[in-house]
Amino acid sequence: MISINPFSEMSALIPSFVMQTYVVVMFLLVIGATLFDVVHKKSAKYFFNNSEKAKKSATREVGSGEKASIAFKTATNEVLTSSEFCSTRRRLAHLLTMYGFVLFVIATAVMIFSYSTPSSVTPSLWPLLWHFGAAMLCVGGYWFWFFIRVDVAAEGNKWYRVMRADLFVLSLIAMATFALIWSYCQANGVAVWQTLFFGLFIVASTVLFGGVLWSKFAHMFYKPAAAFQKRVTKADGSRENLPEPADMPEKFGLGIKREAPRHY
Amino acid sequence: MPTFVYMTRCDGCGHCVDICPSDIMHIDKTIRRAVNIEPNMCWECYSCVKACPQNAIDARGYTDFAPLGHSVRVLREEEKGIISWKIKFRDGREKNFVSPITTQPWGEKIPKLGDLEVPDQAALDSQLLCFEPDALNVETGLPVISKDKLKEGVYY
Numbered sequence: 180m181i182s183i184n185p186f187s188e189m190s191a192l193i194p195s196f197v198m199q200t201y202v203v204v205m206f207l208l209v210i211g212a213t214l215f216d217v218v219h220k221k222s223a224k225y226f227f228n229n230s231e232k233a234k235k236s237a238t239r240e241v242g243s244g245e246k247a248s249i250a251f252k253t254a255t256n257e258v259l260t261s262s263e264f265c266s267t268r269r270r271l272a273h274l275l276t277m278y279g280f281v282l283f284v285i286a287t288a289v290m291i292f293s294y295s296t297p298s299s300v301t302p303s304l305w306p307l308l309w310h311f312g313a314a315m316l317c318v319g320g321y322w323f324w325f326f327i328r329v330d331v332a333a334e335g336n337k338w339y340r341v342m343r344a345d346l347f348v349l350s351l352i353a354m355a356t357f358a359l360i361w362s363y364c365q366a367n368g369v370a371v372w373q374t375l376f377f378g379l380f381i382v383a384s385t386v387l388f389g390g391v392l393w394s395k396f397a398h399m400f401y402k403p404a405a406a407f408q409k410r411v412t413k414a415d416g417s418r419e420n421l422p423e424p425a426d427m428p429e430k431f432g433l434g435i436k437r438e439a440p441r442h443y
Numbered sequence: 444m445p446t447f448v449y450m451t452r453c454d455g456c457g458h459c460v461d462i463c464p465s466d467i468m469h470i471d472k473t474i475r476r477a478v479n480i481e482p483n484m485c486w487e488c489y490s491c492v493k494a495c496p497q498n499a500i501d502a503r504g505y506t507d508f509a510p511l512g513h514s515v516r517v518l519r520e521e522e523k524g525i526i527s528w529k530i531k532f533r534d535g536r537e538k539n540f541v542s543p544i545t546t547q548p549w550g551e552k553i554p555k556l557g558d559l560e561v562p563d564q565a566a567l568d569s570q571l572l573c574f575e576p577d578a579l580n581v582e583t584g585l586p587v588i589s590k591d592k593l594k595e596g597v598y599y
Contacts, residue, residue: 236531265456265496328475336472344473405451420514421498422527425541429522434549435494436521440457 180366181310184301185358186290188365189377195295201381202291205388212391213400219392222401230408238416249410257406272323276351279315282308283355310362316355320348346394350387357383445482445503446491452499453477459491459500493519493526519544 186198217223241249256262261277264270286309294301325338341349361376391397412419446468448459453476459468460477468491471478477500479485485502492500504515512533519526521544528540566572 263454265454269454342473344475401451409452419498420516420529420531422516422518422529422539422541424518425520425523425525425527427520427523427525431522431524431545432549434521434544435462436458436496440461 180362182303182306183362183366184290184294184299184306185309185362185365186287186295187297187299187301190295190299191297195291198291198295202288205384208389209391209396212389213397216392216397226404226408230411233408233412233415233417233419236417236420239414241411241415245414246411249414250407253403253407253410258403263402263406266327269323269327272319272327275315275319276323277319279312279317279319279355280351282312283316283358284312286312310359313355313358316351317359320352320355324348324352343393344395346390347387347396350383350390350394353383354380354387445479445485446487446489446500447479447482447503448477449499449501450474450476452497453495454497454499456496458494458496462490462494464488464490489517493517 190198261270261273264273286305290301290305290309293299294305328338357376357380361373361380364373364376387394387396409419455470455475455477457470457477460470462468465481465484465486467479467481467484468477469480470476477491477495487502487504489502492502498516498518501516503509504513509515510533514529514531516529517526518529524544524546526542526544528538530538530540532538562572562575567575
């Protein structure tokens, strides 16, 4: 199952160009909806206003070379290792989901654009990455959904309480789950179930990539920008008007923060 | 004027929910970030502002004493035992304060307020305590929180 390219099998029913067109449309939907979201919510305006406010309180100039270095550090820390998360569990779940999604999407694109005919011989690496990425998405996603979501842990709401803010994570988990089940059914020759789960996989993917305007998908572009801005405020001395950390040794241990919040 | 949360900084950890003495800091069900649910009951004790690990909470002072354009921000560093304040006046002046949070290790030398002397009748009749104990409404069914429900590190 994990070394079989499910899209080359599928191309007997659905031509390659249809699958490729679908991928391109999803990509354009993400870009277009993110740009629309930025304009509609005025996120860019808020971001630049914030940046102007910080410049007014800056105590030193940050040159373009230093900004490039800050951008690099943001990419290697906040983006690649999700270092903004204080909670280790949330960080791990996010890393699993993020890298799982990246592997899954890249492997999907490669298999659809390069190996999606019935006669294609797909190198075993790509199906392996596809299945591994989907599995990572499922592990990270379900862990987050059942145990880590803020209002479930903090305010005691039920795990099955669903709202619009859950559109992104639920469609992501659904896409990965249906992809794995579809691949399993295909590998075991269960025709009806295979078609059903392929259909569900497509529905979940369409909701995920098409629902950018209503979900939190676009936050994956906003958060690195916010992290970059935070680093720049530390570099230019404005620090969002916060005081400088004291130059004193850490000799006391944690007080109120030694216990994770749980008293709701 | 109350506290408010910078959504881009909040990660919904819940420290502010735990520490708020008025129980008005909660996690918003839709956006899953902290929010002050009753701004007019906020007395700006700054507990949530100090407790936030992301420095995502700020307070808007009433404009009679804190005109628009001011900034009051605090950084509480537990492990160093230091609390720092940066106050910016709107005419550009800036004042910085750095103080110890405590000079004793956590959990030591905590005053036992319950063991102090109960005020006698003369003290109760004085100007300072003239409305007590009646104004405390102790006998009229105030909710009681047991000490074992308080977060560690909160001693009273």
